[in-house]
Amino acid sequence: MDRLLVLVRHGQSDWNLKNLFTGWRDPELTEQGIAEATAAGKRLKALDLSFGLAFTSELSRAQNTLKLILGELGQPDLPTIRDLALNERDYGDLSGLNKDDARAKWGEDQVKIWRRSYDVPPPGGESLKDTGARVWPYYIFNILPPVMRGEKVIVAAHGNSLRALIMALEGLTPAEILERELETGVPIVYRLNADTTVAEKKVLKG
Numbered sequence: 001m002d003r004l005l006v007l008v009r010h011g012q013s014d015w016n017l018k019n020l021f022t023g024w025r026d027p028e029l030t031e032q033g034i035a036e037a038t039a040a041g042k043r044l045k046a047l048d049l050s051f052g053l054a055f056t057s058e059l060s061r062a063q064n065t066l067k068l069i070l071g072e073l074g075q076p077d078l079p080t081i082r083d084l085a086l087n088e089r090d091y092g093d094l095s096g097l098n099k100d101d102a103r104a105k106w107g108e109d110q111v112k113i114w115r116r117s118y119d120v121p122p123p124g125g126e127s128l129k130d131t132g133a134r135v136w137p138y139y140i141f142n143i144l145p146p147v148m149r150g151e152k153v154i155v156a157a158h159g160n161s162l163r164a165l166i167m168a169l170e171g172l173t174p175a176e177i178l179e180r181e182l183e184t185g186v187p188i189v190y191r192l193n194a195d196t197t198v199a200e201k202k203v204l205k206g
């Protein structure tokens, strides 16, 4: 049975372009982001992939990325479940601030800790661990069952909500996840073993 799971971070958003902490704020895709999502759809189509079910967050950059991908695949009406559990990590008080301005104010090291450490939350926001505490149960109870039934699932979400998922899926340590970056609009294709571990992983870069 093909236990297929595709994870894709949304295409470039307006706030990615402006270098602003985004979190739960809801900017649109840029033209480049639209092109990235379209290209992601074409790459999945070139592999002859089609899906039985899609998941996305409550944020429009992820929803619109999914829509563009499904359009390319000729599956615009694919059943899609949206859930807050897949939203980006909440950046709290940093949301809306420029990342370079934050480095100038608090220092490179502190900003890296807020952005990439496992368990240090930014003021008023979530750490990656906090994000994992909502993403991972959602994965186990909602996403994994259809994957294991062979329904072929695509998840369009966010840099940090997907890093939290990937950490558990690939069994990465806090030190390993610190260095893991996800590019916008690049699908990661997983095939799972019968025991839910990863059998195969392919990153679909252009």
Ligand SMILES: O=C(O)[C@@H](CO)OP(=O)(O)O
Pocket: 016, 020, 021, 022, 023, 024, 088, 091, 115, 159, 160
């Ligand atoms: O701003 C954000 O919400 C995220 C993703 O774009 O940024 P970072 O790379 O700092 O985690």
